[in-house]
Amino acid sequence: MTGVVLIFGVSGFVGGYLAKEFCSFGYKVYGCDISKSSDIADQVTFIPCDILDQVQVRKVISETKPMYIVDLAAISSVSYSWKEPAKTMAVNVEGTLNIFESAKEIIPNAKILVIGSSEEYQQSDDPINEEFSLDSCSPYGLSKITQERFAKLYREQYGMKIYCVRAFNHTGVGQSDRFVIPSWCRQVALLSAKKENGNIIVGNIDVYRDFSDVRDVVRAYRMILESDKSKTIYNVGSGKATKLKDILDYIVSLSSCKISIEIDPSLVRNGENAKIYCCNELIRKDLGWYPQYDIFDTIKDIYEYYYLSLIHIS
Numbered sequence: 001m002t003g004v005v006l007i008f009g010v011s012g013f014v015g016g017y018l019a020k021e022f023c024s025f026g027y028k029v030y031g032c033d034i035s036k037s038s039d040i041a042d043q044v045t046f047i048p049c050d051i052l053d054q055v056q057v058r059k060v061i062s063e064t065k066p067m068y069i070v071d072l073a074a075i076s077s078v079s080y081s082w083k084e085p086a087k088t089m090a091v092n093v094e095g096t097l098n099i100f101e102s103a104k105e106i107i108p109n110a111k112i113l114v115i116g117s118s119e120e121y122q123q124s125d126d127p128i129n130e131e132f133s134l135d136s137c138s139p140y141g142l143s144k145i146t147q148e149r150f151a152k153l154y155r156e157q158y159g160m161k162i163y164c165v166r167a168f169n170h171t172g173v174g175q176s177d178r179f180v181i182p183s184w185c186r187q188v189a190l191l192s193a194k195k196e197n198g199n200i201i202v203g204n205i206d207v208y209r210d211f212s213d214v215r216d217v218v219r220a221y222r223m224i225l226e227s228d229k230s231k232t233i234y235n236v237g238s239g240k241a242t243k244l245k246d247i248l249d250y251i252v253s254l255s256s257c258k259i260s261i262e263i264d265p266s267l268v269r270n271g272e273n274a275k276i277y278c279c280n281e282l283i284r285k286d287l288g289w290y291p292q293y294d295i296f297d298t299i300k301d302i303y304e305y306y307y308l309s310l311i312h313i314s
Helices: 013-024 054-064 078-083 085-106 139-158 180-194 214-226 244-253 281-287 295-313
Strands: 004-008 028-033 045-048 068-071 111-117 161-167 198-202 234-236 259-263
Touching: 004 013, 004 054, 013 028, 013 214, 028 054, 045 054, 054 085, 068 085, 068 214, 078 085, 078 139, 085 111, 085 139, 111 139, 111 214, 139 161, 161 214, 180 198, 180 244, 180 295, 214 234, 214 281, 234 281, 244 259, 244 295
Parallel strands: 004 028, 004 068, 028 045, 068 111, 111 161, 161 234, 198 259
Antiparallel strands: none
16 A cells, blocks of 8 residues: 655654655655754655644645645653643644644545544553543643544544544654653763763653554554544553663663662652553554564663764764
C-alpha cells in the first residue's frame, strides 16, 4: 500500500523517524514544519508551514493533496504545558482544527492520524486499556482529550476518516534532553567524556513508566493509518512498567566514573501519577503489532550517541 503522505511537525523528534518509516514502504512523503531539521531524510519533500496559520495549512494540503495526513505538530512536554497552557491548547487543538477544516474542504476522503497520549487517562496502578476513563491532571493531557473529541465530532458530522492513538512514553536517539532519558544519558555521558566523577540532577525516580523505542511507535502509526479502523482508538506502548530508578541505575552503570544523584524538587511535578503503563492487547490482536526493540538497548544507544558526540567535540 503506497500513496502520498503529509506529515505536520516533521522536524520534531518523532517526525524524522515517521518520515523514514513511510519512505521505506514506498510512500511519497511531504513534511511540514516551521523550519527544516537536518534529520529529515533526503526523500522527504519539505514545505515550511506554521500549523497555527490556517492559510498556510490550506495551501499545503491543496498543493500536495495527500491520501494520508499525520498531525505530529504539538507541544509534547507535560512540564512545558504547565508553563504555557494557552500555547499548548493553541498548538494542540487549534492547529489540529486547521488541518481538519482544510482537509474537509479539499480532500474529505483522506485518512488523518491524530496523536494522543497516556496523559489523557485517569490515574491507575493497573495496566491501562482503551476503556479506561479519561481524566487528565495536566494542561497537556487536557489538550489531547479536546483534540480527540474534535476528531470524533468531525468523524460523525462529516464522515471523515480520522484515526486517534494514545501513545505512551517513547524515546530514542535525537529526542530532546528536556525529556528524562536523554537528560540523564547526556549528563552521565558528559562526565564520562571528561573522565570526571560528579553528580547528576534528576526529578522523581520512584515512579513507573511505560517506555517504547520510537521506531516501534512509528511502525504502529503506519499500521494504524493503513488499516480501516478509523473509529477504533489504540494504545501504543510496550505493556511494561519500568521504574525510573532502574533506568537511572542502568545509565549510571554505563559509565566508569563515580556518579552521585541529586534530586531537584523543582523537577518533581505535583499530582504526578505513581505508575502509568499500557495494556496493548487491542493493537496486538487487531493489527499484529508488537514491540521489537528492548528499551534498555535503546537507552544504551542514546547514551553512546551523546558520549561519542561529546568526545568528538572535546
